[in-house]
Amino acid sequence: MNICIASMCKSKEIVKAESVLIDGIKLGLLPDVVTYNTLIDGYSRFVSIDRAYDVLNRMKEAGINPDVVSYNSLMSGAVRKSSFSKTLQLFDEMTQSGISPDVWSHNILMHCLFKLGKPDEANEVFKYIVESGEMYPCMSTYNIMINGLCKNGYVSNALMLFRNLQRKGFVPQVLTYNAMINGLCKAKRLADARRLLTEFCDYGYEPNAITYTTVMKCCFRCGKLEQGLDILSEMRSKGYTFDGFAYCTVVAALVKTGRIEEADEIAEKMMSSCLAPDLASYNTMINLLCKQKRFDEALKLVDEIERQGLKCDQYTHTIIIHGFCKNANFEDAKNHLDYMNTLGFGFNLVAFNCYLDCLGKAGHIDEAVKVFDTMEVKDSFTCTILVHNLCRAKKFIFASKVLVFYIKSGFQILRATQRAVIDGLCTAGFNNEAMKVKSKIRSARLKH
Known part of the structure; x- marks a missing residue:
């Protein structure tokens, strides 16, 4: 029974x-x-x-x-x-x-305390397990402690514990290494993460796609593109499994640094590997096609996503709108914004902010103002974008009025943009107006 x-x-x-x-x-x-x-x-x-x-x-x-x-x-x-x-x-x-x-009760309690952001209390529970003599910590106890310390920002403490345990004969598992490597990568301690990855392999463990992708992403975040590509080559030369997410990580980094041809090669390898792409993979491919100004192919890929039973998200369409805008094709960008509304996504603030910024940078400031006025939702980025582009167009009086109005309304406009308005007014000979704007900004800050 x-x-x-x-x-x-x-x-x-x-x-x-x-x-x-x-x-x-x-x-x-x-x-x-x-x-x-x-x-x-x-x-x-x-x-x-x-x-x-x-x-x-x-x-x-x-x-x-x-x-x-x-x-x-x-x-x-x-x-x-x-x-x-x-x-x-x-x-x-x-x-x-x-x-x-028992030890599992305390393990669960430790995990709960880490989730609550109480690492000191979790550490007290860990000490009790180790020092009580009533129970013995298991592998999960150490893994929870190391992972919890990393997730709460105590990466150095986690690494110290990890090394102390090793000296006492503790043999880390794949899960332990992954947690430690992930914590080091999030703290941008690339050298330590790479040393741990080497040690991981020396122990005879097989790093999985998550391990390698974590280190690759850290390389790219730290501006070490070649090191990230070395990780890719190392993984492939050893015959390790390479999933779509890892490929997309590399493609995205290459696209971001302008190495479009190399990104295209990696993307072709991904497609030839017969991997079943997920939405993140498709979005990366669409971004690559837009960078190459291959918009027809990007739109066909959107249709392919639907045929595969996946559903495009707002990010997918924002990539395409951004691509149109960067290519100064504002008519198609606007049409795609309108098309998004018919799909039931609602108002896409990120896409509208992108459209607004590109209009301003292309010199279409009057059209940008019209778009700004018709936007259903605005955030601090929206206001900063408009004020910044008004300054670029040397419309400092208009920019100052927008700046003061939205700061008084509680929006956080970037300090650099505020300075651009004040400096622009002074340069244009509107010193009294600049003084008034400074005073109004101070008053608004005190109010909020």
Whole structure:
């Protein structure tokens, strides 16, 4: 009966699992603690924590005392559903019920505290596990600690812990290395990340696509394009699996640095590898085609996305609009903006900001002002873009009026743009107006 209930729960067939329980009781098979714990785990994973907690109450009514596994399942489910306060309540309830938490209870508690942004408290739990003598930390304990420290910005502490554990005979897993490498890359500590990647391989582990792609992205973020391409070559020469996301990372970096021909070669290799592209891959390809001014092919790729059963997002269409704008093809850009509205996306602020900026930079400032006036939604970037382009067109009085109005309305206009307006007024001989603008900006800052 327990095996059947467990199978049903794993298949997300909770109703059938309950039917098996009812049939078992009818046949005289009374459920035990394992039966109820299985149901608790199933409900907490696939239904809700409240329904899982109801099973705990049913368990008590049947005269069966919950154990540490019961509460661990509930706590784990609460963390998965981001119910962190509920997790802490369950831990307290467990201890108050006289049930001694085990290492997994503390692991879940540590994970919860890291998610809440309380690394100091999580560290106290870790110390208790290590020093209590009542339990022994497992591999997951160390992984949670290292990953949690990295995610909360304590990468140096995580690396110190990692090295201390190694000196004490701890053999890191692939998961541990990936967490540590990811943390170092996010902190832009490329040299440390690369050393760890080399060490990773020396241990005989096989880095997966996530590991390599993480380091590649760090190389590109740090402006080390050639190092990133070396990682790509290394991965391919060793025969490691290379997924579409990794290819897209390389293509995007090459496009950003203007190396269009190389990006095209990598893109062709991706397509010839028979990888099933996802939306991110398609968006990267569309961006590449737009950079090459191959708009007809980019639009055909949009149709291909739909045929593949995927749905284009706002980012897909924004790439195309940006491509049209950069090519000074404002009519097609506007038509595509209107087309987006027919697709039910609503107002695309990012695309409109891009359209507005490109109009201004191309010298069509009057048209840019008209677009600005008709925009349903505006943010600080919208206002900054218009004011900046009005300054480029030497319309400093108009720019000052827009600047003051939107700063008074609570928008955050870039300081550089504010200075451009004031300097422009002074250069044009409007010194009194410049003084008034400064005063109004100061007043607005005090107000907000």
